[in-house]
Amino acid sequence: MNYRHYTATDFVTDPFFRSWILEQESSAAAFWENWVKENPDRQEELDEARALLYVLAEKELSIGAEELDRRVTDVLAHISGQAQRTEARMRPAFYRYFTVAASICVVAGIGWLGYLYMETKPGKLREAGIVQESSDGYIVRFNETKKPVTILLDDSSVVTLEPQSELTFPQKFAPERREVHLKGEAFFQISHNPERPFLVKTKELVTRVLGTSFTVRSFEKDRNASVSVKTGRVSVYSKRDEPVSGAAEKVIGVVLKPNQRALFDKRESRLVKVIVDVPLKVTEIPAASLVFDEAPVKNVFKTLEKAYGIELFFNEELLSDCQLTANLSGLPMYEQLDLICRIIHAKYEVVDGQVIIHGEGCKAD
Amino acid sequence: MMTSGGNSSQSRDTRLWKELVQGNDRALGQLMHFHFKALLHYGFKFVKDEAFVKDCIQEVFIDLWNSRERVAEPTHVKAYLLVSVRRKIARNRRTMRLADDSLHDEYAFSIEFSPEWWMIRDETLARKAQVVSEMLAALPVRQREVIYLKYYQELSREEISAMLNITPQTVSNLLQMAYGQLRKRFSPTAISAFLVLLFS
Known part of the structure; x- marks a missing residue:
């Protein structure tokens, strides 16, 4: 973008310029202060734009992120309270999502179908909000609390199961591979074992790893299912493309590195590779x-x-x-x-x- | 990011609106997140009471949720929310019987230009702001509002027309008239080329 040819009205409507005046954003301030120094002949134009924005903005009305979160929570709690009385189907307090959503998932949809599903299942054990069911050596855990729940698996891998999510896993893994089934969202920290690949299966995707940490998200309601990688490397392919043992079929999938995420569009059955919303540093840089x-x-x-x-x-x-x-x-x-x-x-x-x-x-x- | 601006946020708003109509409360929460600041700023133009305005905004979103099955999808979600906040404030003020007759008019719109609110250290800049504020203060309420909605809230001509229930052509006319008023009242030197552009 070449700001040299900008008129005052162009500046007034430029988002980056506005973020300097209205949000007092530090990176924008650094840029514009420097820009004025390098373009002294454009100062007049810039100042007129600044003056108008200052006048229109009047007073800096700030609402901190915390207060905003609280007000949103209030509203959501209020409406879900109502909904529970009248419809008995909405689950309260999705507040937490607003703080973690940025780091791990696309924002779309809610997980109450999982809840409905659980409601219809007979014979379950309730312990501290975890619904657990065992049959044929398989354990099914559904997290009906509002907080993530940690599950330790047989191979000492750790799964952090998000609310309204369900994990099915064997009491003891098979010798050749470790396989679990997920509905909803979970973060996996897998113990390293190259001889025994670890597979997470959701309705659409299969995620295959040797030892790493990553998040899988697949709620019925969401348009997308996704896998994000924190450390190590994982491969992801759609269920349709899953290799059948013995068949020489070509598997179409993607390999993910840290800070990358595989996004599966359910409607279009398309698997794409993107970057997570908030990439974390993999190497500490001073x-x-x-x-x-x-x-x-x-x-x-x-x-x-x-x-x-x-x-x-x-x-x-x-x-x-x-x-x-x-x-x-x-x-x-x-x-x-x-x-x-x-x-x-x-x-x-x-x-x-x-x-x-x-x-x-x-x-x- | 490569794309940003009016269109993408409008389609985002429309998507969230559709989701909330289907009963997704997180979509409602996100809509509130995205627009709270703008709504607060707008509401403050009517009532100089931040806490009161914030409560009104919360009520607007609760009302929206409760009537989600009856409300028709607006073409411009942001414009819809701004109007809702203005109505809510007018109504709440009436029920609170705050003795201020001017606010019985839903459209009473007052931009104040108290210079002590500007955090301008630069003297030249402060002088410029003073001139701009005097010009705007001299305008009829409606013209001032159009300028505010266009250059502060960044609404399009179409959005402003939807909000104020006037045709897009009237929006352009109001801007033109504002310019005419300014030309009559102020010396040509005070009106820089910039103000000419502003109303075009």
Whole structure:
């Protein structure tokens, strides 16, 4: 984006400019203060836009994230209270989702079908909100509490089962492979054992691992089912493509690395690879190494690649003149990319779980 | 992200609306998350009482949930929510019998320009803001509101027309008239090229 040709009205309607004035966002402030310094002839234009926004914004009406969460919870608690009285089908307090949703799942749908399903099942044991049922050496656990529940499996793998979710697993795993069935959402930390692959089966997907940690999500109500990886590598394929023993069928699936997520669109039966909403650092990078002073942008990208374990593709030759002066510490990955791309007038897109940078270079005008 | 802006947030709102009509309360929660700030800011234009406005916004979402099966899907969800908040505030103020006659008019709209609220340290900038605020203050209420909705809430001409129940052409006319008023009252030097653009 080239802001040099922006008029005041363009600035007023530019989201990044607005985030500086209205949200006082630190990365935006850094960018614009620097921009004014580099473009003193555009200050007049910029100031007019600032003045109008300040006047319209009037007073900084802030509502903190916490208060907002609380108010949303209040409303949801209120309506689910009503619903329980009148319809007896909504489960209360989905509040927690708002705090964890960003890190692990797509936001869509709720899991009450699992609840209905459980209601119709006879002969279950209730202990502290966990519904457990055993038959033929299989254990079925349904989490009807509002908090995640931890389950330790026979092979000392640990499963964190989210509310309204159900896990079916054998009391003792077979010698050649470990297999569990999931409805809903769970985070898996699998004990490493290359001889005995671990399989998580949901209605649509099969996730196969040797030893790693990842989240599987598959609620009946959701449009998408997904698998996100925290550590290690996992392969995911749709049930239709599952290899039949003995058959030489070609399996179409994806291999996921940390911070990548496989998304299965149920309606279109399509499996795509994306990046999780909030990528976590796989390598700890000291904050000082994220402060760049006229650094070649290539080095900046290399640092991010290392930090998140995600591949970034860019045309090295084209971007060889691009230098970056910015403090990227403390920002989430997408904000880091936004900031870099603004500075070097580039764009990025996420394709197949990787980041592709499109830029035309930074040759001095 | 590569795409951002009006269209994507509008289709997101419409999707959430459909989900909540089907009984998904999380969709309602998300809609509330996305719009709370804008609604608060808008409500504050009528009543300078943050806590009161926040409570009104909560009630709007509870009402929406309770009537979800009866309400027709709005073309512009954000515009619908803004109108709902304005109505709720007007109604709650009436029932509270707060002695303020001006608020019996649902459309009473007052933007205040108290400069002590601006956090502007830069003197040149503060002077500019002063000029802009005086210009806006001189405008009739309706014209001021259109400017506010367009440049602060970033509503499109169509959204504003849906909200104020006027045609898109009237929205453009109000903006034009605002510009005409300003030209009459202020010297040409005070009106920069920027204000010309503002009302085009």
